[in-house]
Each structure stands twice: as C-alpha cells, then as structure tokens.
Amino acid sequence: xxxxxxxxxKGGKLTDVYRCSxxxxxxxxxxxxxxxxxxxxxxxxxxxxxxxxSMILPPGEEHKNWSSIDMILQxxxxxxxxxxSMLIGIGGGVILDMTxxxxxxxxxxxxxxxxxxxxxxxxxxxxGGKTGIDYGGAKNIVGTFFPADKVLIVxxxxxxxxxxxxxxxxxxxxxxxxxxxxxxxxxxLIDSRDKVLAREDGTVMEMIRLSLEVKISYITRDPEETKxxxxxxxxxxxxxxxxxxxxxxxxxxGEAVAWGVQRALDLGRRLSxxxxxxxxxxxxxxxxxxxxxSYRVPEELFPGYMDAVAKDKKKKGGAVRFILMEGQxxxxxxxxxxxxxxxxxx
Amino acid sequence: xxxxxxxxxKGGKLTDVYRCSxxxxxxxxxxxxxxxxxxxxxxxxxxxxxxxxSMILPPGEEHKNWSSIDMILQxxxxxxxxxxSMLIGIGGGVILDMTxxxxxxxxxxxxxxxxxxxxxxxxxxxxGGKTGIDYGGAKNIVGTFFPADKVLIVxxxxxxxxxxxxxxxxxxxxxxxxxxxxxxxxxxLIDSRDKVLAREDGTVMEMIRLSLEVKISYITRDPEETKxxxxxxxxxxxxxxxxxxxxxxxxxxGEAVAWGVQRALDLGRRLSxxxxxxxxxxxxxxxxxxxxxSYRVPEELFPGYMDAVAKDKKKKGGAVRFILMEGQxxxxxxxxxxxxxxxxxx
Numbered sequence: 092x093x094x095x096x097x098x099x100x101k102g103g104k105l106t107d108v109y110r111c112s113x114x115x116x117x118x119x120x121x122x123x124x125x126x127x128x129x130x131x132x133x134x135x136x137x138x139x140x141x142x143x144x145s146m147i148l149p150p151g152e153e154h155k156n157w158s159s160i161d162m163i164l165q166x167x168x169x170x171x172x173x174x175x176s177m178l179i180g181i182g183g184g185v186i187l188d189m190t191x192x193x194x195x196x197x198x199x200x201x202x203x204x205x206x207x208x209x210x211x212x213x214x215x216x217x218x219g220g221k222t223g224i225d226y227g228g229a230k231n232i233v234g235t236f237f238p239a240d241k242v243l244i245v246x247x248x249x250x251x252x253x254x255x256x257x258x259x260x261x262x263x264x265x266x267x268x269x270x271x272x273x274x275x276x277x278x279x280l281i282d283s284r285d286k287v288l289a290r291e292d293g294t295v296m297e298m299i300r301l302s303l304e305v306k307i308s309y310i311t312r313d314p315e316e317t318k319x320x321x322x323x324x325x326x327x328x329x330x331x332x333x334x335x336x337x338x339x340x341x342x343x344x345g346e347a348v349a350w351g352v353q354r355a356l357d358l359g360r361r362l363s364x365x366x367x368x369x370x371x372x373x374x375x376x377x378x379x380x381x382x383x384x385s386y387r388v389p390e391e392l393f394p395g396y397m398d399a400v401a402k403d404k405k406k407k408g409g410a411v412r413f414i415l416m417e418g419q420x421x422x423x424x425x426x427x428x429x430x431x432x433x434x435x436x437x
Numbered sequence: 438x439x440x441x442x443x444x445x446x447k448g449g450k451l452t453d454v455y456r457c458s459x460x461x462x463x464x465x466x467x468x469x470x471x472x473x474x475x476x477x478x479x480x481x482x483x484x485x486x487x488x489x490x491s492m493i494l495p496p497g498e499e500h501k502n503w504s505s506i507d508m509i510l511q512x513x514x515x516x517x518x519x520x521x522s523m524l525i526g527i528g529g530g531v532i533l534d535m536t537x538x539x540x541x542x543x544x545x546x547x548x549x550x551x552x553x554x555x556x557x558x559x560x561x562x563x564x565g566g567k568t569g570i571d572y573g574g575a576k577n578i579v580g581t582f583f584p585a586d587k588v589l590i591v592x593x594x595x596x597x598x599x600x601x602x603x604x605x606x607x608x609x610x611x612x613x614x615x616x617x618x619x620x621x622x623x624x625x626l627i628d629s630r631d632k633v634l635a636r637e638d639g640t641v642m643e644m645i646r647l648s649l650e651v652k653i654s655y656i657t658r659d660p661e662e663t664k665x666x667x668x669x670x671x672x673x674x675x676x677x678x679x680x681x682x683x684x685x686x687x688x689x690x691g692e693a694v695a696w697g698v699q700r701a702l703d704l705g706r707r708l709s710x711x712x713x714x715x716x717x718x719x720x721x722x723x724x725x726x727x728x729x730x731s732y733r734v735p736e737e738l739f740p741g742y743m744d745a746v747a748k749d750k751k752k753k754g755g756a757v758r759f760i761l762m763e764g765q766x767x768x769x770x771x772x773x774x775x776x777x778x779x780x781x782x783x
Contacts, residue, residue, distance in 0.1 A: 102448050102661070157503070168573040196542070199569065199580045200661065223545065227514040234545045235581060315448070315546065 092119070092243070095300055098307050100220055100238035101314045108218070108242045108303065110296055113139065116206060116245050126177040127167055129190045134182040134208045137248055142179070144170055148186065152340060155185045155225045157233075163193035167201070174198040177240075183209040183256075184216035184344075188234070192222035195237030205239045208248045210260025210295070211345050214267065214302045217242040219310040219321075229402060230332065236315050244299060246292040255343060257290065261380060262345030264298060266327055266352050267305040269373045272420025276301040277376060284379060323422035326414040327351030330436065333399035337392060346382075353377055353384035358427075358435040359415040369419060388436045396436065397429060438465070438589070441646055444653050446566055446584035447660045454564070454588045454649065456642055459485065462552060462591050472523040473513055475536045480528035480554045483594055488525075490516055494532065498686060501531045501571045503579075509539035513547070520544040523586075529555040529602075530562035530690075534580070538568035541583030551585045554594045556606025556641070557691050560613065560648045563588040565656040565667075575748060576678070582661050590645060592638045601689060603636065607726060608691030610644060612673055612698050613651040615719045618766025622647040623722060630725060669768035672760040673697030676782060679745035683738060692728070699723055699730035704773075704781040705761040715765060734782045742782065743775060 092111040099105055111119070117140035120128060128142040131150035146166050148159050167178070178201055180190025187205045194203035207213035223234020249257075268277040279301055280287065286294040306324065313321035331351030335342055342350075356373045359365030377384060388396050400411055412424040413432075427435075438457040445451055457465070463486035466474060474488040477496035492512050494505050513524070524547055526536025533551045540549035553559035569580020595603075614623040625647055626633065632640040652670065659667035677697030681688055688696075702719045705711030723730060734742050746757055758770040759778075773781075 157507070161503070164579060165573060168575065168578065196579050196581055198578060199567065199582055221545065227511060229514065232514065232544060233510060233542050235542055236545055 095244075096303065096307065098218060098238075099311060101236050104238050104240075106218060106220075106238045106240065106242060108244065110244050110246070113245055113247045116140075116243055117142075119204075119243065120179055123177045123179075125170075125172055125175070126179055127163070127170060127172060128179040128181060129163060129186060129193075131182045131186050134186065134248075137208060137251055138181060148189070150182075150185070152185055152225070155189060157224060157226070159189050160193050160196075160224060163190065164197060167193070167197050172197070172201065174201055177202045177204060179204045179206065181206040181208060182212070183207070184212040187212050187216045188222050188231070189224060191220070191237055191239060192224060192234050195222055195235040200237065203237070203239045204241045204243065206243045206245065206248070208245075209252055209256050210249055210299070211256070211263055212260075213244055213249065213299050214260060214306070215263045215344075217244075218303060218306055219324075220314070244296070246296050249295060250290060250292070259343035259345030261287075262343075262347075262349035262352075262382070264302045265376055265380060265382075266348055267302045268376060269352060269356070269416065270309070270323060270326055270420065270422060271305040272308070276305060277372070280376060281379065288380075319424060322412070322424055323414055326416070326422055327353075327355055329400060329411060329413050330354045333396050334388070334436075336399035336402070337388070337396050349377060349382045350384055350386060353382065354435045355413065355415050357384075358431065359417075361434070362415070362431070364423065364425070365416045366418060369416060373416075390437055393433060393437055397432065400432065441590075442649065442653065444564060444584075445657060447582050450584050450586075452564060452566075452584045452586065452588060454590065456590050456592070459591055459593045462486075462589055463488075465550075465589065466525055469523045469525075471516075471518055471521070472525055473509070473516060473518060474525040474527060475509060475532060475539075477528045477532050480532065480594075483554060483597055484527060494535070496528075496531070498531055498571070501535060503570060503572070505535055506539050506542075506570060509536065510543060513539070513543050518543070518547065520547055523548045523550060525550045525552065527552040527554060528558070529553070530558040533558050533562045534567070534569050534577070537566070537583055537585055538570060538580050541568055541581040546583065549583070549585045550587045550589065552589045552591065552594070554591075555598055555602050556595055556645070557602070557609055558606075559590055559595065559645050560606060560652065561609050563590075564649060564652055565670075566660070590642070592642050595641060596636060596638070605689035605691030607633070608689075608693075608695035608698075608728070610648045611722055611726060611728075612694055613648045614722060615698060615702070615762065616655070616669060616672055616766065616768060617651040618654070620765075622651060623718070626722060627725065634726075665770060668758070668770055669760055672762070672768055673699075673701055675746060675757060675759045676700045679742050680734070680782075682745035682748070683734070683742050695723060695728045696730055696732060699728065700781045701759065701761055704777065705763075707780070708761070708777070710761045710763055710769065710771070712764060715762060719762075736783055739779060739783055743778065746778065 092109045096108040120142050128145040130147045178194040180187045194201045205217045220236045220238035223231040226233040327348040331347035335347040356370040360370035414422045417423045438455045442454040466488050474491040476493045524540040526533045540547045551563045566582045566584035569577040572579040673694040677693035681693040702716040706716035760768045763769045
C-alpha cells in the first residue's frame with residue numbers, strides 16, 4: 092500500500108488515501124477483527140476475497156434511502172460492533188455515501204474505510220466527508236459531514252467499469268481541471284488523452300491523484316461548507332443536477348456535470364464573468380474528450396427544468412446559486428435570473 | 438436574556454447558554470422566520486405562545502426512535518427549511534436529543550436551539566452535543582455529536598415539574614457535585630437544601646449554573662468522548678442504566694443514577710480506590726437529599742441485571758467499564774469482575 096495523501100478535515104481528523112492492489116485490499120479488510128463490509132451486487136462480484144462479515148445492498152440511487160441505512164445499522168448491532176469497529180464501504184458513490192453515513196451515526200461515530208469501485212466515486216465521493224441519503228424526493232438531503240479514516244484506491248477495480256460509468260467519472264475529473272488554480276491536471280489530461288481513454292492503470296491513478304489534489308485544496312479550506320469556498324466544487328452541478336432529474340436519471344451524473352460545466356463556461360463568457368480564453372480552453376478540453384455539450388433543453392421542458400433547479404438543496408436564503416468561473420482557480424457563486432438560466436440551457 | 442456561558446465544543450462551535458423568562462423565550466422563537474419548533478404534549482401545554490411552525494411528538498422514551506426523527510425531517514422538508522433554518526426543541530431529554538439529532542442530519546447540519554423543560558434535561562441533555570435515538574433495543578445507540586447553537590433555560594418552565602421529575606434531575610446534580618474538582622456545588626447543595634427542595638427560582642437557576650460548570654469542565658476537555666475524560670460523566674450510569682432497564686424504566690433516570698453513584702462510592706471505598714472521607718461525604722449528600730440507596734438487586738434478578746450491563750453501549754474492546762472516584766474531581770474507569778459488581782448491587 093502506498094500512501095498518496097493525508098488530508099486534514101473536520102475537527103483535525105485525518106483521512107489517509109492509499110493506492111493498493113486487490114490482494115493488499117483483501118489483506119487490509121481481513122485484518123480488522125471487528126468490522127462490517129458493505130457491498131452492492133456489482134462490487135461484491137468484483138471483489139475476490141471473503142471478508143469476515145459482509146452484507147450486500149441492492150445497487151442504484153433508488154436504494155439510497157433510510158431502509159438501506161437501517162439494514163447496515165441492524166447488521167452492526169447484530170455483530171455487536173463497538174465505536175472502534177470498522178465499517179467498510181466498497182462500491183460506487185451510493186454505497187460509499189451510505190456506509191459513511193451509517194458509520195457517522197452508529198454509536199455517534201464508528202470508524203470507516205471507503206473503497207471506491209468507480210472513477211466517479213474515487214474522485215467525487217471519497218474525500219471531504221459528505222455522507223448522506225435521499226429523502227422525501229430530495230437528493231442527499233439527509234446526512235452528515237464525516238471524513239473516512241482511510242480511502243483505498245484499487246486501480247484493478249476500476250478497470251472493469253462499463254464505458255458509460257468511466258465517462259461519468261471523467262466528467263468530474265474535467266471539472267476539477269477547470270477549478271484548479273494551476274495547469275497540472277489540465278495539461279496532464281491534454282497530453283495523456285489516449286492513455287486516459289485506454290484506462291492505462293498508471294495513467295488512471297495519476298489522473299485520480301491530480302484530481303484529488305484539486306478537490307483537497309477546496310475542502311481543506313472549508314471543511315463543513317460554511318465559507319462558500321467548498322461550494323465551488325458544485326461547478327456544473329446546479330445546471331447538471333436539474334438535467335439529471337429532468338431525464339429521470341438516464342443521463343449519468345458525470346455526463347450531466349460535464350454538460351453543466353460547459354453551460355457555466357459559456358454563460359460566464361457571455362455575462363463577461365469568465366475571461367474568453369479561459370472559457371475557450373475549458374470548452375476545448377471537454378470537446379477533446381468527446382463531450383459535445385450541444386444538447387439544449389426543449390422550451391416546453393424548461394418549466395420542469397426550473398422546478399428541478401428550485402429543488403436543489405443548495406438554496407440558501409431562498410436564492411439558488413450557480414458557480415461561474417471568474418478566472419483560473421477563481422470560482423464565484425452567483426444568483427441567476429430565470430432568463431439567464433434559460434439563455435444558458437435552452 | 439442573560440448569557441450564562443459560551444461553551445466551546447466540537448470544531449470550535451460555541452454553545453451559548455442563556456437564562457430567560459417565558460416571554461423572552463417566546464420572543465426569541467418567534468424571531469426566526471425559518472424555523473420548526475418541536476414539542477411533546479407536556480411541553481406544548483406549558484408553552485403559552487403560538488410559534489410560527491411547530492409540531493408535537495408523543496412523549497416518552499418509547500418514542501425516541503427513527504419514526505419520530507422521520508416526522509421531524511418530513512416537516513422540515515415540507516416547510517422548505519434550509520441549512521441556516523432553526524430547529525427548536527422544547528421539552529425533556531427525549532425531545533432535545535431527537536431535535537438535535539434531526540438538526541444534525543438535516544442538510545448535513547441545520548441550526549439548533551434547545552429549551553429544557555425538566556431539571557434533568559437542563560443539566561444533562563443540553564450541553565455537550567450528544568444527540569440520539571434508541572435503536573434495536575439499545576439506548577442512544579444511533580446519534581451524533583452536534584452541539585446546539587443556543588440553550589435557553591427558563592426557570593418558569595421547571596417550576597411546573599412533577600416532584601418525581603424534579604428528583605430525577607436532582608440525582609444528576611448530586612452526581613456533578615461528586616465529580617467536581619472543587620467544593621462549590623457540594624457546599625451550595627448542603628447550604629441551600631431547603632430552598633432547592635422548595636424549588637425557589639433563583640436557587641434552582643444557581644444550582645443549574647454550578648452543575649453545568651462541572652459538566653463543561655469535562656466535556657470541553659474531551660468533546661467527542663475519545664480521551665476517556667468525558668466518560669467520567671457516566672459516574673453511576675453503568676450501575677444505574679442496568680437498574681433502569683431491569684425495572685422496565687419504572688425507576689427514573691436520575692433516581693437510578695443517584696443509586697448508581699452511591700453504589701460506586703461504596704464499592705470504591707471497599708476496593709480502596711475511593712478515599713473513605715470522600716465516600717462518606719458523598720453518601721451523606723445523597724442521604725441529605727433523601728436518597729437512601731439501600732435498595733439491592735435480588736439475587737435471582739442478578740443475571741438479568743448483568744445482561745443489562747452487558748448491553749450498555751459503553752463497552753469498548755469487549756469490557757464494560759465502571760467509573761469510580763479516586764479522589765475529589767478524579768474519576769477513573771475500571772473494568773469490574775462479575776463478583777465485584779455483585780458485591781456492589783446485590
């Protein structure tokens with residue numbers, strides 16, 4: 092196991108991020124005498140070992156609810172787990188968010204390891220401590236801030252991803268390149284495009300490392316999303332979430348975010364918020380990776396789109412805020428008028 | 438409103454503790470445009486105003502469960518509350534623990550005010566951020582650490598308490614006197630016994646203030662109960678919880694804790710852990726307040742008592758620990774043998 096980062100988060104708690112092989116992962120998991128491993132059907136199939144205590148949740152966003160949390164808690168109770176026991180989530184974002192949420196409320200906080208099995212969850216759901224479930228029709232509306240003790244990234248697990256899942260993760264990676272205050276990730280993505288798309292192990296790992304570096308620079312400055320800094324990571328998300336909702340989640344999260352970032356860059360340029368060169372470079376990067384971004388919401392669906400925007404939980408004091416880029420590494424949260432949103436997405 | 442304390446807790450968050458009148462409380466509650474007040478039937482009857490948005494939960498420990506949390510969350514969603522909205526719990530410990538738990542997971546942490554309406558909750562459930570519900574038959578096994586933004590103590594609300602409830606609170610106050618590193622609370626309780634028992638407003642308020650001072654000295658040194666300091670507040674609780682459980686909760690929490698502290702003092706003296714003078718002074722204080730402590734668990738119920746002890750969630754690494762006093766203000770956590778426990782309670 093090679094330690095990549097040790098990230099200070101809420102209350103000074105450190106999250107250690109490791110790269111490891113599948114057999115190292117299995118050794119690690121089997122080393123905890125008091126633990127519960129939480130899989131979904133997909134991740135259980137990819138994992139070859141036999142963890143001491145494990146459970147399988149049904150996959151998919153529709154199961155990101157209290158009844159899944161209840162199953163984790165009941166299993167933890169049945170196994171007699173204590174506060175120093177380990178809950179280990181192995182899967183995509185849904186499994187990781189739920190395992191971490193259950194860990195955060197079991198005995199007011201047990202220990203927690205997250206093992207992402209998708210590119211999206213590796214760059215999006217592992218660091219920063221956002222846990223949660225959907226509730227009353229609203230996404231991630233119930234949850235906690237609870238950083239994991241460890242994040243283990245296993246390139247072998249990512250290799251088996253369906254193409255669509257991989258592209259969904261790439262959308263978030265490209266977003267991080269736009270948010271970065273330096274060129275490292277952007278240059279890497281341009282120079283290594285073919286190896287990235289071929290999912291060469293070392294290249295994927297380096298891309299994840301650079302992507303997490305950008306994320307870390309935002310979350311460590313604002314661990315509980317109270318200062319408006321961390322919310323910049325929502326670049327593309329307000330535009331994107333509404334598209335996901337409107338499509339009944341047929342559009343994947345990363346594809347929707349990619350589209351949302353493109354919309355934000357384009358609108359930012361037209362509102363003279365985003366420097367034209369920055370918008371152009373960003374849009375070019377997306378196009379290099381095959382995100383054409385030409386989709387527009389049909390006029391008759393726009394009211395539904397705006398309803399979905401209004402449901403977005405990031406509303407604070409009544410106004411929904413969109414992240415636009417003022418410059419490289421300089422995001423800004425802005426309230427947009429309905430006409431401005433329309434001009435961006437229709 | 439008079440500010441009594443400003444207590445630094447988890448993540449540097451401050452909990453401000455105020456003394457206020459009933460009309461000041463109502464003014465405060467009505468000043469929040471986006472809020473939800475959570476009562477039980479008893480506290481709603483004691484409160485004279487009409488809060489903008491409120492709900493009433495059924496009273497009692499048997500409703501300290503997820504279905505009550507679900508009702509709070511559904512109401513919060515229906516009202517469109519945001520992260521900066523205020524959840525206001527008005528009631529005894531059950532209502533306060535649940536309102537704070539709901540606040541801690543709604544949008545990963547909304548704001549929260551706690552208004553204790555019992556002496557027990559004023560000294561036990563308001564400060565320190567322990568929130569929670571019962572789950573799978575275990576008390577407070579699911580919850581979070583989430584300090585309230587404000588605690589408002591209203592002596593008028595405490596005046597209407599049934600005698601049994603008041604005595605339940607006194608048990609915790611006496612425990613704090615034993616745990617204190619100085620004599621202030623102990624001397625106050627001895628000197629003001631008659632006024633305390635007559636529930637004279639000013640005396641009750643001063644007793645609460647001194648009691649919270651002791652609690653604060655423990656919780657600020659160990660905000661998330663990771664250092665073993667804070668667990669000292671469980672003096673009398675391992676002995677007491679098991680008695681509560683064995684009696685099917687007919688013995689009140691404070692009475693059970695008072696009994697448990699007496700058992701701990703007596704056993705500590707016999708094991709040469711507690712100096713005899715300290716044990717004697719402590720036992721005298723309880724006797725001054727009419728806690729005779731002579732109850733013993735019948736031999737045939739002892740196995741059931743030990744089962745209840747084993748269920749106590751404070752087990753860590755397999756052993757249940759009891760708090761004994763090594764000296765004034767010097768608690769120590771000890772694993773006791775079954776025979777030692779038997780000699781203390783049978």
